[in-house]
Amino acid sequence: MEITVRGLWTMIHGMGFGALYLLACSGAMVELRRYGRRGAEEVGANDRDSFVRAYLLIMVVLAWLAVLTGTYGIYPWYRAVPPAGTVGLAGFPQRLLLSSPSTAGWHSLGMEWKEHVAWLVPISITMAAGVVFRYGNDLRNHAPLRHAVVCFVAVSFFAAGVAGFFGAMLNKNAPVSGGPTIHLARGESR
């Protein structure tokens, strides 16, 4: 059982940072909406506020790590140009997808959308975290602000979902692989 370095980074980017972010989104939206239902004297309101701040901070870190590793780590491997005369395109995912009409759409729609829409995620969630850090429990007094923040988080969820879906499908049709191989375990051959 082995994996290439590029494959490992792709997995960390998608199944690590991206998938964890997606999992965290619903919790963030629920907690943000709960600010509107809290009373000033509610027992544990401050503890919950601290929890939400930490939760959103982790989401901010995940979002930035996902887009930065994607844009500056994996995307260059994806769009690498093969030297003239190259026959096998396995190490050049973008060119491999574009080489067939049946797979070209995964690049022209999937990657073209994913590479841009994903950047809405860190902007939106950083704003949401900034607002929660600034206002905390005082958000219960500002319904329009609270609702708008929930909308931004919902859009970030959608954008992360688009990026995640197309990331998975792109990697299924033209995997990003190459570089040194890491041996994870030795299996028994039959």
Add this chain to the structure above:
Amino acid sequence: MSEENPGAKAALPLGPGAAAMLAAGVGCCALGVLAVATDHVPWLRGKMIFYRPTGPLSGVTTCAVLVWLLVWIFLEWRWGRRDVGLRPIATLALVLLGIGLLLTFPPVSDLF
């Protein structure tokens, strides 16, 4: 709003929240506009290559993030200590976010 707590008094001014929200909307819209412009203007495409292995995407995203942060700093400076009307600003921020989202969608960006 039905969720408001009657009698609760706002302790913090609304300006910083409005600034954060509107700046995020502007940043998201800037991302969409820059993505479309870079796709359609060859001269700009060349200028947006900040990091060659990533290509124009590096410039588009860096510029959008810079726009977002600069607008946030500017609005925080202007509104940081005062109240502003949240509802129209929230609406504008969400419209800008929606425009940004639409412009990143290739079938829409190809219309220009």
